[in-house]
Amino acid sequence: MGVVVNLEGGKRSAATMARLMELTKDDMARVNELILAKAGSDVELIPELARHLISSGGKRLRPMVTLAAAQMFGYAGEGHVKLATSVEFMHTATLLHDDVVDESDMRRGRKTARMIWGNQASVLVGDFLLGQAFRMMVDVGSLEALDILSTAASVIAEGEVMQLGVAKNLETTEDEYLAVIKAKTAALFSAAAEVGPVIAGATRGDRAALRSFGANLGLAFQLVDDALDYGGNTSELGKNIGDDFREGKVTLPVILSYRRGTQEERAFWKQAIEEGACDDAALERAIALMHRHGAIGDTIGRARHFGEIARDALAPLQDTPQKAAFFDVIDFCIGRVA
Amino acid sequence: MGVVVNLEGGKRSAATMARLMELTKDDMARVNELILAKAGSDVELIPELARHLISSGGKRLRPMVTLAAAQMFGYAGEGHVKLATSVEFMHTATLLHDDVVDESDMRRGRKTARMIWGNQASVLVGDFLLGQAFRMMVDVGSLEALDILSTAASVIAEGEVMQLGVAKNLETTEDEYLAVIKAKTAALFSAAAEVGPVIAGATRGDRAALRSFGANLGLAFQLVDDALDYGGNTSELGKNIGDDFREGKVTLPVILSYRRGTQEERAFWKQAIEEGACDDAALERAIALMHRHGAIGDTIGRARHFGEIARDALAPLQDTPQKAAFFDVIDFCIGRVA
Numbered sequence: 001m002g003v004v005v006n007l008e009g010g011k012r013s014a015a016t017m018a019r020l021m022e023l024t025k026d027d028m029a030r031v032n033e034l035i036l037a038k039a040g041s042d043v044e045l046i047p048e049l050a051r052h053l054i055s056s057g058g059k060r061l062r063p064m065v066t067l068a069a070a071q072m073f074g075y076a077g078e079g080h081v082k083l084a085t086s087v088e089f090m091h092t093a094t095l096l097h098d099d100v101v102d103e104s105d106m107r108r109g110r111k112t113a114r115m116i117w118g119n120q121a122s123v124l125v126g127d128f129l130l131g132q133a134f135r136m137m138v139d140v141g142s143l144e145a146l147d148i149l150s151t152a153a154s155v156i157a158e159g160e161v162m163q164l165g166v167a168k169n170l171e172t173t174e175d176e177y178l179a180v181i182k183a184k185t186a187a188l189f190s191a192a193a194e195v196g197p198v199i200a201g202a203t204r205g206d207r208a209a210l211r212s213f214g215a216n217l218g219l220a221f222q223l224v225d226d227a228l229d230y231g232g233n234t235s236e237l238g239k240n241i242g243d244d245f246r247e248g249k250v251t252l253p254v255i256l257s258y259r260r261g262t263q264e265e266r267a268f269w270k271q272a273i274e275e276g277a278c279d280d281a282a283l284e285r286a287i288a289l290m291h292r293h294g295a296i297g298d299t300i301g302r303a304r305h306f307g308e309i310a311r312d313a314l315a316p317l318q319d320t321p322q323k324a325a326f327f328d329v330i331d332f333c334i335g336r337v338a
Numbered sequence: 339m340g341v342v343v344n345l346e347g348g349k350r351s352a353a354t355m356a357r358l359m360e361l362t363k364d365d366m367a368r369v370n371e372l373i374l375a376k377a378g379s380d381v382e383l384i385p386e387l388a389r390h391l392i393s394s395g396g397k398r399l400r401p402m403v404t405l406a407a408a409q410m411f412g413y414a415g416e417g418h419v420k421l422a423t424s425v426e427f428m429h430t431a432t433l434l435h436d437d438v439v440d441e442s443d444m445r446r447g448r449k450t451a452r453m454i455w456g457n458q459a460s461v462l463v464g465d466f467l468l469g470q471a472f473r474m475m476v477d478v479g480s481l482e483a484l485d486i487l488s489t490a491a492s493v494i495a496e497g498e499v500m501q502l503g504v505a506k507n508l509e510t511t512e513d514e515y516l517a518v519i520k521a522k523t524a525a526l527f528s529a530a531a532e533v534g535p536v537i538a539g540a541t542r543g544d545r546a547a548l549r550s551f552g553a554n555l556g557l558a559f560q561l562v563d564d565a566l567d568y569g570g571n572t573s574e575l576g577k578n579i580g581d582d583f584r585e586g587k588v589t590l591p592v593i594l595s596y597r598r599g600t601q602e603e604r605a606f607w608k609q610a611i612e613e614g615a616c617d618d619a620a621l622e623r624a625i626a627l628m629h630r631h632g633a634i635g636d637t638i639g640r641a642r643h644f645g646e647i648a649r650d651a652l653a654p655l656q657d658t659p660q661k662a663a664f665f666d667v668i669d670f671c672i673g674r675v676a
Binding site (some may be wrong): 033039043044045046097100101119120121123124125127128131132134135136138139141145147150151152153154155156157158160161162165199292 | 383413458468472473475488493495502
């Protein structure tokens with residue numbers, strides 16, 4: 001499972017999540033219990049739908065980041081488990097609403113909740129999970145953590161609305177796209193990392209370091225996801241290649257290919273993304289064009305760039321097992337596609 | 339504008355919201371400013387859609403309840419304005435998601451946001467407003483108020499999911515229906531009323547009184563709404579008669595008519611509600627059946643019952659202008675249909 005990644009030409013050791021998983025194993029067991037407990041309801045549909053999401057085999061990277069970030073600064077209480085669970089609920093609520101908004105049929109190789117229980121239940125159970133997330137945060141009682149996570153909730157929604165504007169618009173610049181993923185993906189990673197030092201009572205500098213680490217890890221993560229959708233290892237992600245393409249999503253590989261393309265190629269992209277001519281032959285051509293223009297490689301290059309910023313954010317911190325685990329996670333995120 | 343209501347046979351004075359509006363006029367001006375400020379975003383679509391909702395002429399009853407409930411116990415700070423705005427945002431977010439879930443075309447006589455900007459924007463702007471609501475609550479800094487409002491957010495969503503199960507199910511009992519509206523409508527009224535005494539540092543008894551007042555006012559309010567949909571004064575509500583009927587909603591007037599009906603009438607209800615045979619002729623027959631079985635009158639009777647409980651909840655409190663205004667509001671809610 002260990003993937004050896006070449007970063008900036010130098011060899012880095014096994015890029016896996018093993019270290020992070022090991023460090024957070026006990027805490028994650030409690031997160032998983034809490035997820036089940038807080039997704040419970042007398043309204044049958046809620047636990048049923050929640051169970052579908054919970055068993056869908058996500059990596060639970062975000063809550064692990066929260067847990068390790070709290071451990072890193074010697075946090076000894078119970079709050080990090082609740083905050084980590086809140087973070088995962090916020091993420092799950094976003095996925096539920098995303099699938100409705102994107103009209104997605106599949107996620108991680110499985111039918112989406114909306115395909116099984118309908119859009120209505122997906123919207124409402126998402127609202128319920130968000131409510132439960134806030135209740136858990138309130139239970140922890142840190143107004144600073146509440147501030148960070150509630151701000152993230154607003155920013156994420158803002159990012160999703162921004163994405164509606166970008167959708168199927170091939171004139172989107174790389175900068176505009178970055179603004180979208182900063183809001184819709186990086187904000188939650190950033191908040192997940194920052195609340196750790198916050199409840200541990202760490203310094204402002206430590207908080208800023210973790211916040212920056214999280215935000216840049218989130219950007220790297222999203223860009224690698226974008227690249228994977230056009231040729232990553234499907235079996236590992238459980239997501240079909242070409243999902244973004246078929247949904248007409250304008251992601252960085254598309255943006256770069258479009259901007260670097262010939263007149264005739266741009267016409268192809270318009271037909272595919274804007275007019276929905278996105279059958280398998282079109283997908284094949286899209287991937288070929290991406291490789292011709294180095295769009296996949298450069299998307300991964302951008303991800304590496306943010307990965308390096310995430311690494312430097314943590315650099316001045318004391319060497320701890322958590323810091324080493326976070327370095328691994330950066331490499332792992334990028335290694336998924338390398 | 340003054341409606342004289344007959345409650346339990348005795349005459350009550352002008353049942354209007356005038357007193358409540360007068361008491362909260364200055365605070366509401368600040369709520370309205372805050373609504374505009376917090377619905378702002380660089381993402382164009384958000385303020386545009388928010389403006390549509392804000393100008394839609396809702397009565398803003400919930401925030402007024404929060405403001406007056408804080409005044410009632412001598413609250414002198416700024417927090418009640420923020421909490422009142424949060425309550426209105428939570429309400430607005432629910433409306434946005436509701437209209438998507440119910441596939442509603444019209445609300446208060448105007449096109450719903452989803453008809454103008456689509457379901458996607460409605461889901462996401464709802465999420466944004468909910469996030470902004472939590473940020474404002476966090477800003478106030480009362481963990482107790484946060485607890486009450488975040489719990490309400492979960493309960494409301496739970497109620498909405500519950501309603502999906504009830505939808506188009508004519509076997510729904512009155513008790514089941516009450517459980518739904520307790521969660522989806524009464525919970526927010528209850529929270530809106532309770533956070534007033536909470537930030538004013540009132541006693542547990544005072545908190546309980548306001549909580550109970552709010553919950554029962556909410557139930558009365560919803561039941562009157564249900565009755566109005568089959569014959570209330572359209573021009574005042576701005577809502578077309580028969581909206582619930584055409585959406586196949588199982589509300590109390592339907593539940594009572596169905597349970598009290600003949601075999602043949604039940605077949606009619608099944609066709610109308612479950613199978614969508616709900617044209618104007620069917621609506622006319624539905625209303626006739628409701629009157630034949632006293633279903634409208636008894637729905638209003640149930641509303642009166644909860645109105646009386648709301649009144650008694652406040653009875654032991656010291657006489658204040660706010661208490662008098664709340665009594666008026668109970669009468670006003672029921673007076674809409676009397």
